[in-house]
Amino acid sequence: MPVLGVDSHLPAVGLDVLQPAALRRRFAALPAWEPEVWAEKRFSDRTPIEAAVLVPIVMREQPTVLLTERTKHLSNHSGQIAFPGGKADKEDADASATALREAEEEIGLDPSLVDVLGVLPHYVTGTAFIITPVIALVQPGFSLSPNGYEVADVFEVPLAFLMNPSHHRRHAFEWEGVRREWFSMPYQDKSAQRFIWGATAGMLRNFYRLLSA
Numbered sequence: 001m002p003v004l005g006v007d008s009h010l011p012a013v014g015l016d017v018l019q020p021a022a023l024r025r026r027f028a029a030l031p032a033w034e035p036e037v038w039a040e041k042r043f044s045d046r047t048p049i050e051a052a053v054l055v056p057i058v059m060r061e062q063p064t065v066l067l068t069e070r071t072k073h074l075s076n077h078s079g080q081i082a083f084p085g086g087k088a089d090k091e092d093a094d095a096s097a098t099a100l101r102e103a104e105e106e107i108g109l110d111p112s113l114v115d116v117l118g119v120l121p122h123y124v125t126g127t128a129f130i131i132t133p134v135i136a137l138v139q140p141g142f143s144l145s146p147n148g149y150e151v152a153d154v155f156e157v158p159l160a161f162l163m164n165p166s167h168h169r170r171h172a173f174e175w176e177g178v179r180r181e182w183f184s185m186p187y188q189d190k191s192a193q194r195f196i197w198g199a200t201a202g203m204l205r206n207f208y209r210l211l212s213a
Contacts, residue, residue: 004172007165013211018159020059020137026211027118027135033213037202039124041180048124052098052132053085055120055207056109057159059137064156065204066138067196068107071152081196083133083203084109095119095132107154108145114138120206125199126180133203155194157187162196162204163211171197 016022056066070080084103092098096116103109120133146154161167162185172181183205184197196204 002171004170007168007170010165010168011212012160012164012166013208015062015160017211018063018163020057020063023057023117023135023137030118030210031213033210035121035123035206036209037123037183037205038121040126040182040199040202041178042128043126043178044128046128048128048130050088050132051086051129052088052095052102052134053083053203054099054103054109054114055083055133055135055203056103056114056138057136058140058156060140063159065159065162066107066109066154066156067194067200068146068151069153069155069194071148071150080198080200081194082200085131085134087129096134099132099134099136106147106150108143108147109138110142113142120203120210123199123203123206129199131199131203133207135207153192155189155191157189157194157196161185161187163208165208168201168205168208 058064058066068082068084070082084106085099086102088098100111104111115137117135123131144154167185169184171184172179182198183201185201187194
C-alpha cells in the first residue's frame with residue numbers, strides 16, 4: 001500500500017526512558033496521556049470478543065520487543081506480525097492472566113520470567129476483538145517452544161526502533177466506501193523483512209504516546 005507519510009517530525013523516546021527501571025517508574029506513576037488509536041473501522045458483524053496480548057520487553061542491554069509471525073492458515077490475522085495473546089477464558093482472573101497464559105501456550109514463555117508492569121487502554125480491531133495490551137518485562141535467557149499450528153516464527157525488534165516515529169509510516173485506502181487508516185513499522189532483521197502493521201503497530205503507537213508523554 002502507498003505510504004502517505006512518515007512521522008519523522010516527532011521526537012524519539014529517549015534511550016534512558018526505555019530502560020527497565022524507568023519503565024517501572026512510568027507505570028508506577030502514569031502521566032496524563034491519551035492513546036492515539038482507539039479502534040479500527042469495523043468489517044465484521046460478529047459479537048465482540050475480549051482478548052489480551054502480552055507486549056514482552058526483553059531486558060537486554062538494549063531492550064527488545066518479542067513478536068510472533070502468525071501462520072498463514074489461521075482464520076484471524078493470518079500471516080501477520082503479532083504479540084503473543086488471544087481470547088480471554090472465563091477462568092482468567094484478568095487481562096494479565098490471559099496474556100500470560102496465551103504467551104505460554106503460543107510460544108512457551110515461562111510466566112515466572114515475566115514481570116507485568118501494567119496495561120494500555122483497550123484497542124478494538126476491525127474483526128471485533130477488544131484487546132487489552134499488557135506491558136511486561138521479560139528476563140533474558142528464556143527458552144521458547146512455539147506452537148507450530150499458530151506461530152510461524154518468533155523474533156525480537158529493538159524497542160528503540162519501535163519508539164522512534166521516523167519508522168512509523170501512515171497508510172490509508174478505500175474499501176467498500178469506507179476509508180481505512182493504519183500504521184506500519186517495517187523492520188529488517190538478519191533473516192527477513194518484518195512488516196509490522198495494523199493492530200500491532202497501532203498498539204505500539206499508543207505505547208509511544210505513553211512513553212513520550
